[in-house]
Amino acid sequence: MTVLQNVPRTDPTPAPRRGRRRATALSGTDRIVLMLMVGIPTVLHLALVWVPTLSSIVLSFSSWDGIGDLSTIKFVGVQNYIDIFTAYPRFWPAVQHNLIWLAFLLVLPTSFGLLLAVLLDRQLKGTRIYQSILYLPVVLALAMVGFIWQLMYEPNLGLVNNVLGIAQSSPVDWLGDSDINIYAVLVAAGWKHTGYVMLLYLAGLKSFDPSLKEAAALDGANGWQTFWKVTFPVLKPINVIVLVITVIEGLRAFDIVYAINRGRNGLELVSVLITDNIIGESSRIGWGSALAVILLVISLGFIITYLVQVFRREDRT
Amino acid sequence: MTSTTLDRPFLRETGASERGKKNARLRASRVALHTFLILVCLIWLAPLLWTVFASLRTYEDTSANGYFSFPKELTLSNFGKAWSTADLPNYFLNTLAITIPALIITLLFSSLVAFGVTRFSFRFNLVLLMVFTAGNLLPQQVIITPLYRLYRLIPVPEWLNYKETLLDTQLGLVLIHIAFQTGFCTFVLSNYMRTIPQELTEAARVDGAGVFRQYWQVILPLCRPALGALATLEFTWIYNDFFWAIVLIQTGDKMPITSALSNLRGQFFTDYNLLAAGSLLVAIPCLVVFFALQRQFVGGLTLGSTKG
Numbered sequence A: 001m002t003v004l005q006n007v008p009r010t011d012p013t014p015a016p017r018r019g020r021r022r023a024t025a026l027s028g029t030d031r032i033v034l035m036l037m038v039g040i041p042t043v044l045h046l047a048l049v050w051v052p053t054l055s056s057i058v059l060s061f062s063s064w065d066g067i068g069d070l071s072t073i074k075f076v077g078v079q080n081y082i083d084i085f086t087a088y089p090r091f092w093p094a095v096q097h098n099l100i101w102l103a104f105l106l107v108l109p110t111s112f113g114l115l116l117a118v119l120l121d122r123q124l125k126g127t128r129i130y131q132s133i134l135y136l137p138v139v140l141a142l143a144m145v146g147f148i149w150q151l152m153y154e155p156n157l158g159l160v161n162n163v164l165g166i167a168q169s170s171p172v173d174w175l176g177d178s179d180i181n182i183y184a185v186l187v188a189a190g191w192k193h194t195g196y197v198m199l200l201y202l203a204g205l206k207s208f209d210p211s212l213k214e215a216a217a218l219d220g221a222n223g224w225q226t227f228w229k230v231t232f233p234v235l236k237p238i239n240v241i242v243l244v245i246t247v248i249e250g251l252r253a254f255d256i257v258y259a260i261n262r263g264r265n266g267l268e269l270v271s272v273l274i275t276d277n278i279i280g281e282s283s284r285i286g287w288g289s290a291l292a293v294i295l296l297v298i299s300l301g302f303i304i305t306y307l308v309q310v311f312r313r314e315d316r317t
Numbered sequence B: 001m002t003s004t005t006l007d008r009p010f011l012r013e014t015g016a017s018e019r020g021k022k023n024a025r026l027r028a029s030r031v032a033l034h035t036f037l038i039l040v041c042l043i044w045l046a047p048l049l050w051t052v053f054a055s056l057r058t059y060e061d062t063s064a065n066g067y068f069s070f071p072k073e074l075t076l077s078n079f080g081k082a083w084s085t086a087d088l089p090n091y092f093l094n095t096l097a098i099t100i101p102a103l104i105i106t107l108l109f110s111s112l113v114a115f116g117v118t119r120f121s122f123r124f125n126l127v128l129l130m131v132f133t134a135g136n137l138l139p140q141q142v143i144i145t146p147l148y149r150l151y152r153l154i155p156v157p158e159w160l161n162y163k164e165t166l167l168d169t170q171l172g173l174v175l176i177h178i179a180f181q182t183g184f185c186t187f188v189l190s191n192y193m194r195t196i197p198q199e200l201t202e203a204a205r206v207d208g209a210g211v212f213r214q215y216w217q218v219i220l221p222l223c224r225p226a227l228g229a230l231a232t233l234e235f236t237w238i239y240n241d242f243f244w245a246i247v248l249i250q251t252g253d254k255m256p257i258t259s260a261l262s263n264l265r266g267q268f269f270t271d272y273n274l275l276a277a278g279s280l281l282v283a284i285p286c287l288v289v290f291f292a293l294q295r296q297f298v299g300g301l302t303l304g305s306t307k308g
Helices: A002-010 A015-024 A028-059 A079-087 A091-120 A127-139 A142-153 A159-164 A181-206 A210-218 A223-234 A236-252 A255-261 A270-279 A285-316 B002-007 B009-013 B016-055 B059-065 B077-085 B088-119 B125-137 B140-153 B170-194 B198-206 B211-222 B224-240 B243-248 B257-264 B272-292 B294-303
Strands: none
Touching: A028 A285, A028 B088, A028 B125, A028 B140, A028 B170, A028 B211, A079 A285, A091 A127, A091 A181, A091 A236, A091 A270, A091 B016, A127 A181, A127 B016, A127 B272, A127 B294, A142 A159, A142 A181, A142 A255, A142 B016, A142 B224, A142 B257, A142 B272, A159 B016, A181 A236, A181 A255, A181 B016, A181 B294, A210 A223, A223 A236, A236 A270, A236 A285, A255 A270, A255 B243, A255 B257, A270 A285, A270 B140, A270 B243, A285 B125, A285 B140, B016 B272, B059 B272, B077 B088, B077 B272, B088 B125, B088 B170, B088 B211, B088 B224, B088 B257, B088 B272, B125 B170, B140 B170, B140 B243, B170 B224, B170 B243, B170 B294, B198 B211, B211 B224, B224 B257, B224 B272, B224 B294, B243 B257, B257 B272, B272 B294
16 A cells, blocks of 8 residues: 555655546547446436426426327426416315424324334344344335225224224224225324334434533433434434435335325325326316426425535545 | 343443343333334335235135135135136236346446446546436336327337337336336446455556456446446345336336236226235236345345445
């Protein structure tokens, strides 16, 4: 190592130029190979992810049935948005459900996941087993979570009503009653999400310097104070990531309601409306794109927050 | 005893008279803690155990006594029945044909890009990395409407799909999985590769290795832990995909298993015991990941959130 570092100093060529050449000097073949190596994946990613995203924005201002060729696209300004906001009866309930979804995920599974992570982040007997059991639902597909919880919620045969002792007398139809089914589904979604949040916080706590906690204890702080004044502020980067992941999961939510009843009867979500527009009978491209853009605008704020958080940390190291 | 004192080393500093009292209190709180955790874990396991319980019982037994009863007999026959009547092997093969190529190419592509952005400085390094990372965070529904149209416009040879469009082919599904998942993997792998000293590739270059050899023989072998973690995670995610397949595949027989299950339900899985058994069969690969590859899975999940 030392030999290598000493070599340039004895070299007569000026040091700064050398440094620059080191980063960019590539032979012709190397340059082409590198361009292919980075280029092919980038082109695929751009073509299938970003081109459709930008097309969504453009098409949202148009009217197109998708059957005729591209020249039959008519631009109609913000008409699609006006129609969605004012004349589409399924839209506002779906937005409301998405908001309930976000609020629920952000409050219950997130704080419970944090609580579990704090409880399990110590040399506790069996902590590995507890952790494993709690994260078990994370490996399951959300659609599968939907199927499993349908068995739980079945009015006469399911575990929930039987444990409550109301399966025979006055069974509650948890998934069929449009006033409560969104919350019943959220319990199932939270079952999976809590484990995920717990894992993220556990990873964050592992990198936490224990001497900070000891210092707080020596200064006379109790466990509660230590957590809120010392641990929680240090976890800020993890908090941001949990927040963003939770919001994105909330906006993406689709599988579980679609698996249960195709997102109808109280389980409408914006994502379901978009999908219905595609695989339903009357497919209206501009309409579906406008719905997608609404979803995009909401998620963009959080995606940018995530990028800022993540890439700022990158600069520091 | 030792474990409780070891657990909080600073307690040893307190006076000897207080220590007894503190230990008693600690022990009580430990019991409370374990009781709480055991209770939570039981609630957490309940849905799965209930599914297993239902899948092991016969239709005659449950229709006579209800599900919330002591079983007269337990049987594995529901699994065999679900396997054969719903033609599950076909759907498992579909999943395999989609997941394996998607997984391999995703890891290949993302490691190539990560190698490019961490080893060489182009002008757009950071922008490129941000594009990939942001692309992975987009809700799938944002891109699906134009993507669906695009797939209908792209022609494929007739032997692949008699309708001659990319829509309704497993190839189309593989492509969108690759494009979408490359974002996350590139982000994780570039974080990982950044920790590998630059001197390694420089030394290889001095020895005359071209760019591709530096990637293939120097950097890639060093990324094995990260690749293992990502492979486990991505396998689970692609296996668990529901949305892409529901929209982009229209022929029921071509669907991968997770999305096929919603079609099979009601059609073949007529009673609850059978549905429970079918669901568990579909969940088996995920459970294998859970039991056998837990470290890699958790490692992959947290690699993205914390560095290193």
